[in-house]
Amino acid sequence: MTPFFQLFSRYAIITSLPVLFSSLAFAGKAEVDAAVQQALPQYSIENIELHSGSGLYTVTLKDGPALHVTADGKYFTTGDIYHINGTAVENETQKAKLAEIEALPVSRMIVFKAANEKAHITVFTDVDCAYCRMLHKEVPKLNEMGITVRYLAYPRAGLGSDSYKKMVSIWCSDDPKGWLTKAKEGDAIPENTCVNPVADDYNLGNSIGVRGTPTIVLQDGQLIPGYLPANELAKELGL
Known part of the structure; x- marks a missing residue:
């Protein structure tokens, strides 16, 4: 392969990565949405957001618990996500909720x-x-x-x-x-x-x-x- 085509191929891969990751995130969100709706029809979903640190999707249910769901929608856990940062442990779920309070009208x-x-x-x-x-x-x-x-x-x-x-x-x-x-x-x-x-x-x-x-x-x-x-x-x- 000539240097030109090597450079072109490398450029094409690099520029397509954001689109690829965006598509994967969207696909994961869609699968999570479908799985939660099917498994927990008694709740309505208010929000689904990717937690970049853990790779889990945080699902906010109206009048229900917060769920943390795998991208394939096959596993979830409830409760808070904690971030271990050296000797510090931060409750990221509570931190996000407290940020909600500051954003309230x-x-x-x-x-x-x-x-x-x-x-x-x-x-x-x-x-x-x-x-x-x-x-x-x-x-x-x-x-x-x-x-x-x-x-x-x-x-x-x-x-x-x-x-x-x-x-x-x-x-x-x-x-x-x-x-x-x-x-x-x-x-x-x-x-x-x-x-x-x-x-x-x-x-x-x-x-x-x-x-x-x-x-x-x-x-x-x-x-x-x-x-x-x-x-x-x-x-x-x-x-």
């Missing part, structure tokens, strides 16, 4: 915004939780320190519970911030209904490992299970 939350915002926290809260009420009393202080507090709903007793109904009523009210404060002071809440994010917030909390309230998520993805006084929260945020 603020309109979905009840937000107590600092006038001079330096940082923010996102809090899974329950109106009937004593420690949530303690944290809420410190919101003015947190705001003064430049910390915005963004609330997501997490009724600990589950969907359909009294706490759930209260939180739906608050999110659907004409003054969510005011009624959230009143509820945490023990006041009765007028019943309201509307399209609301309470169930979605609860399911999101479960998917990232929220087991109690308050659960505080810092903007760098760190998850703090439980109450922290304002001064300690400020230290965690580097303020």
